[in-house]
Amino acid sequence: MFNLINLKRIKKDLNFIYINNIFLKNIILKKIKKFILIIGPCSISNIKDFIFYLKKIKNNFKNILLIIRIYYEKPRTNIGWKGFVYDPYIDESYSINDSIYIIRRLLLDISKFFYLGTECLNFFLINYFIDCISWICIGARTVQSQIHREFCSNLNCIVGIKNDIYGDFNVLKDSLLSIMNKQCFINFFEKTSFIYSKGNKYVQFVLRGGKEPNFSKKIITNQSLIIDCSHSNSLKISINQIYVFENILNQILLLKNINGVMFEHYIYNGNQDIKNKKFGLSITDSCLNFKFYFLFLKKINDLQCF
Template sequence: MFKIINLKRLKKDLNNYNKINIKIFKEIINNNHKKIIIIFGPCSLSNIKDFFFYIKKIKKMNFNLNFIIRVYYEKPRSNIGWKGFVYDPYLDNSYCIIDGIYMIRKLLIDLIKKKLFLATECLNFYFLNFFIDCISWVCIGARTMNSQLHREFCSNIKNIIGIKNDVSSDLKLLNDFKISLINKHCFLSFNNFKIIFSKGNKNYQFVLRGGNKPNYNFTNIKNINSSIVVDCSHSNSFKIPINQIFVFENVYNQFKYYKNKINGLMFETYEKFGCQSIINKFKFVSVTDSCLNFSLLNLILNKINAN
């Protein structure tokens, strides 16, 4: 994991803390307790100083909720564009990838020290090797969920895996990933030439993010027999950030009043509302997908906490 460049290792107490975090979330997922996991944060990491300001405000909130912070250092692309902080941390096409790895590693350790639970999306599993010990929840995106390499890799790690439906919103493909994930594999290691024999990973959630149309409706959800996270953004909100509130209202009522497998909600939120271009002129505004602002997130979390 640390052979390519010398990175600061996670101390034993913090490593054990992260393992305990994962165990707590596994208990909620596998036993389907009537508890809900809230996953939120900016669409993608773009400015560490601004992100820390956002985290300080999160830490001041007094909620008795199980929440995970999104630290998405890669940005999936259907064609071209900025691929995320780990590729281009200075947002200037300099592609200082080594700097990006160091900065993200330090950021994750600092967040673990603040007793936060962390989530990311695995696009390039080579990068994830540098950060996996700090991460509780790993999402496989809509564009990579059909990848056999990602299925093999995830079958060999201890983290919770969130499997997004693909961009067509065909929910049958979620089951294909699940079957591959929970079973054993033999494959070549991604960072050396060792043969890996994985044992399978039974800790997963289906992430419904919409596709050709929203897919958080009760008709879809009642037929799924695995733990579900509903992504209130992306195609479920038609990529209009204020619509995340309407998705939340619908899904949270399903969680409270119907017998189903909903265990989580995901939001794209940041300090300020909306988005901006990659030129990044404004502080605390997403440079990728539009986000809800902190005030609206606070309202949502207050409502969940009150019930």
């Protein structure tokens, strides 16, 4: 379907990803003491800007594991730009052949240096990129999807499942049960086949807020937790991510199952209209800039509980 014959992973790189994934799994199993920091723009829209951003990212703290958000598609409540993979030139040309190739080439390059995380929205597309990914999220709009749950039960990487847009915690528990258990389902990627999954025990809950923020609620669970400082937890105001983060720092010492936090973070503060195309500004959700990134690192490191 797509000409990706020259973009295959070499064995050395596959081994590198495999080892990284084992290391990350041991963190959520509490065998290794590290705190997970997931950062990156709401969505990638310009590859040159994104590479500039990555060159600025540094992590000198041994107790922090960094995962870069690379969200190439965006869920929509109604209509709007659905992400780089569908419309890479932001001109409604929908050059998907180009975007698949560009994204895979990018992932092959940067996965040698970073742990990468993305959202599994279209589970057909993720098959083109899965060998570069260490952390996959099921979003608030797809967390109840049986097809997504089945697919994730067959993955060999960590899956973060977000609460739904209403903040229903029971949905998380249902998804967890489904993903962790064996499934039989039909796969249509490349050729139709039956998949018999063994289940995926490496699952995290991601609290992103619902009708109201839920980062400060006392969730009774032994499951690994990631707190999404953006979205409904920040009331979709990017600077509020700081206040969410400050609250979480106080909880970490009490709730040992908070393994990490997630931020929408980019080159410059704020966002812009999709037509403007200014350097370093998100064209979807508003983001925080680099000043806050270094603040995050220092404050997490100062906890000294990892």
